[in-house]
Amino acid sequence: MTSEAFEPSAAAAPAPPGRSARARSFNSAAARYAAHRPSYPPALFDALEELAGRPLAGSRVADIGAGTGIATALLHARGADVLAVEPGDGMAAQFRRLHPGLPVVRGDGNALPLADHCADLLTYAQAWHWTDPARAVPEALRVLRPGGALALWWNINALDVPWIAEESARVARHFGVDTAAERRDIDALGADPGGLPRLTRREVRWSRRVPIDTHLANLASRSVFLVSDEERTAAFLTEQGDHLRNAFPDGTVEETYDVVLLVATAPS
Numbered sequence: 001m002t003s004e005a006f007e008p009s010a011a012a013a014p015a016p017p018g019r020s021a022r023a024r025s026f027n028s029a030a031a032r033y034a035a036h037r038p039s040y041p042p043a044l045f046d047a048l049e050e051l052a053g054r055p056l057a058g059s060r061v062a063d064i065g066a067g068t069g070i071a072t073a074l075l076h077a078r079g080a081d082v083l084a085v086e087p088g089d090g091m092a093a094q095f096r097r098l099h100p101g102l103p104v105v106r107g108d109g110n111a112l113p114l115a116d117h118c119a120d121l122l123t124y125a126q127a128w129h130w131t132d133p134a135r136a137v138p139e140a141l142r143v144l145r146p147g148g149a150l151a152l153w154w155n156i157n158a159l160d161v162p163w164i165a166e167e168s169a170r171v172a173r174h175f176g177v178d179t180a181a182e183r184r185d186i187d188a189l190g191a192d193p194g195g196l197p198r199l200t201r202r203e204v205r206w207s208r209r210v211p212i213d214t215h216l217a218n219l220a221s222r223s224v225f226l227v228s229d230e231e232r233t234a235a236f237l238t239e240q241g242d243h244l245r246n247a248f249p250d251g252t253v254e255e256t257y258d259v260v261l262l263v264a265t266a267p268s
Contacts, residue, residue, distance in 0.1 A: 012044040025066025030094035034068035036217040038155055041206040045078055051263035052149035052202050054122060058078040063145065064109045069095045072102060075123065085112065093096050109136040112142045113154050115236070121149050128152040129185065142267040151263045154186060158205065158256035163247060167240065174236045177224045199264045207256040212244045215253050 008049045049055055057079030063072040066084035068091055075082045075094050084104035086092045095104050107113035109124065109131040122140050124131075140150045172178045210218075216237050219225060244253060 010037060017110055030090040030215060033091070033221045034070070034094050036256060037068075037070060037222055038255060039070055039217065040153070040155070040210055040259060041204060043204045043206070044153065044261060045074065047200045047204060047261055048123075048151055048153075051202060051261070052079045052151065053147075053265070054120060054149070056121075057151065058086065059121045060118065061123060062114060062119045063123045063125065064107075064112070065124055065130060066095060066104065067091045067126070069099045069104075070104065071123060071125035072104075073099055076102060076159070080121075085109075085114075102192075111135070112139045112143050115147045116142055119143050119148060120145055120152060124150075124152045126154055129154075132155055141266055146266060147268040148266045149263055151261065153259055153261040155257040156186070156256055156260055157260060158207075163253070164249070167199060169241075170221075170240060171236070175224050175228060181193060183221070186262075193262075199262055201262045202263075204259040204261065206259065207253045208253050209252055210223070212241060212248065212251055212253055215244070215255060216241055218255070 045056060047218060056075060061075050061080040061082040062085055063075060063082055064085045066072045066086045067088075069084060073082045082102065084099075084102060085107045086093060086095060086104055087106060087108040093107060095102075105113055109127070119131050122144060128136070144150065151211070156237055157164050157168060219240070220233065220237060225236075244248055245251065
């Protein structure tokens with residue numbers, strides 16, 4: 001997909017306080033985000049192709065809220081003709097450094113800088129929750145070709161793994177944020193997706209083994225950490241690092257995730 005497919009769009013309305021700060025926080029940590037955030041397993045893209053009813057190879061895909069390009073690069077590797085759309089300065093700059101051969105433009109899901117009916121697939125990897133569905137759904141339906149698909153997905157911590165559940169509880173106590181609510185929020189979206197037609201849900205479990213320091217850096221790249229006081233964040237990471245080194249003396253943890261995938265097909 002090239003920039004010739006774009007049209008100018010109106011600026012998105014400001015997000016509510018707090019939510020807006022968290023959304024912007026990634027721009028100051030884009031390099032850390034790119035280095036330490038988890039990727040996505042091949043089985044996710046197999047499921048995406050199945051639920052969307054089309055192969056990624058040769059499809060015109062817009063990856064919205066692309067960040068540093070973790071999902072964009074994987075879509076490209078599957079043969080998609082992919083364009084990244086990213087609202088943040090820092091994230092877009094990091095995307096360009098990492099993926100100089102992939103196109104990226106500035107914009108967000110509430111006011112897409114794309115022409116009508118230009119895309120076979122719109123993807124939101126870890127990004128739909130930053131949109132206003134009342135605006136983002138009509139925008140998606142405007143941009144998708146008839147029979148095209150909107151795909152939303154999130155890496156969610158597997159809370160049935162004891163050490164991960166314990167860590168999530170510590171984050172909630174320390175920062176006053178219930179990270180386990182991520183799953184409940186996605187369940188609510190699945191039950192009431194804001195007008196998305198023919199929504200289908202799939203979960204894919206996967207894991208990665210990483211050094212404890214990489215896991216802690218991954219934690220520190222999350223918005224709840226980025227908007228917190230530096231001293232408070234450092235205290236948590238030190239305490240959690242000590243706990244993990246006692247629990248895992250070989251210095252390695254296995255992060256386990258459930259990728260929650262929601263796919264909606266536009267009317268033909």
